[in-house]
Amino acid sequence: MPKARKRKAPITGIASTSDTSSSKSESSRAVIRRFHVLLKQQTQLQKSIIQDISKKTELADVEREIRELGGLESYQRMSVIGQGTDRGGGSEKVLIRWLKDKELHKTKKKLRLLEVGALKPDNYAGCSSWIEAKPMDLNSRHPSIAEQDFLLLDQEQNSEKWDVISLSLVLNFVPEALDRGRMLRLAHTFLLEGGHLFVALPLPCLSNSRYLNFDRFTDIMQFLGFTEVQRYWRQGGKMVYHLFQKKINTGPPLEQKLITVPENLTKKTILRQGNRNNFSIIL
Structure with missing residues (x-):
């Protein structure tokens, strides 16, 4: 035997x-x-x-x-x-697929991509022919990852600079709800018109929050000047992925719009009762 x-x-x-x-x-x-x-x-x-x-x-x-x-x-x-897709790892694969679906890999000029919260320096190395990626994180683990707080980036230098910004498992790590809103506002400022914002969150942030659901999140993004292009999540999954596009010719400047933010977007409002988490985003 x-x-x-x-x-x-x-x-x-x-x-x-x-x-x-x-x-x-x-x-x-x-x-x-x-x-x-x-x-x-x-x-x-x-x-x-x-x-x-x-x-x-x-x-x-x-x-x-x-x-x-x-x-x-x-x-x-x-x-x-935690690099399994269900746990948020490898989310760049989702973003790359969506960008290819829009045929953005065929553009003559490389897409300038700002990857916020990067844990590895080479997530987009396989797309170097059409993506010029800049990875950054609060605490860099690699010399090729810039150590930088997104909320402290120079607004003048980064205004309408990026074609794509990735916030994968980033918003949920920001401690304050108001800073999460500010992060989304800055992303809008930093993107070129027609640019894309990728947001990956733990699914419970939208499916089981006391203060935030899919509709409220969509309201926030629309007010900021984004259109939802793609959304993916599955029942029983752990992640939700969104791709938004910055609207072209959105009317009044965003800073002017923010003076008159709808009241329901400026405070925590209970949307669900029961045993829920407290994740929220406010402007």
Whole structure:
């Protein structure tokens, strides 16, 4: 009887033993969820400490737990491990397919793409003949990824500069709802007319939020001057993907429009009752 062949272990790159154990999907998702909670608390405490010095101890406790979790490096490692499509990894494949569907790979000039929250430097390397990508992240893991806060980008230098902006698993990592709205507004400012914005979010941000649903998100994007081109999600899935296009000749400048934002887009309004998450976007 022939000897049973020993099953080969999967190649996991440079992952250590601890990385391997933490790569289990539930473990990595738990770290990411906890990080979101802590960073939101950190932002709120940093603002309130100006009026209430007693919050200093509470802030120190939150920052200690962030360090104990490994800081942003730990969050990024969990995100890199989660490269399955269901967990948001490989979202560039969705964007590339949609851009090809619009035949934008046939344009004479390369598309200038700003990839916000990039964890790897070469997501678009296979499209280098028609995409000129600039990856950036708050905490760069690679010399080719610019270390930069999107919210602090120079508005004058980036105004109508980009053909495509990718916000994949970025909005949900911004602690404040108002900053999420500001990020979308800046994306509109930075895109050329007719340019495209790609947004990938955990599905519960829209399907199970107390304050945000698909219709409200669409209202926000339309007010900002975007038209929805593509949307993909599936029942039981973990992600939702959107492709928006910046409208051409949208009338009054966006800054002028924002003076009279509809009231329902400027505050949190309960849209669903029951056991829900608190994700929201406001202008």
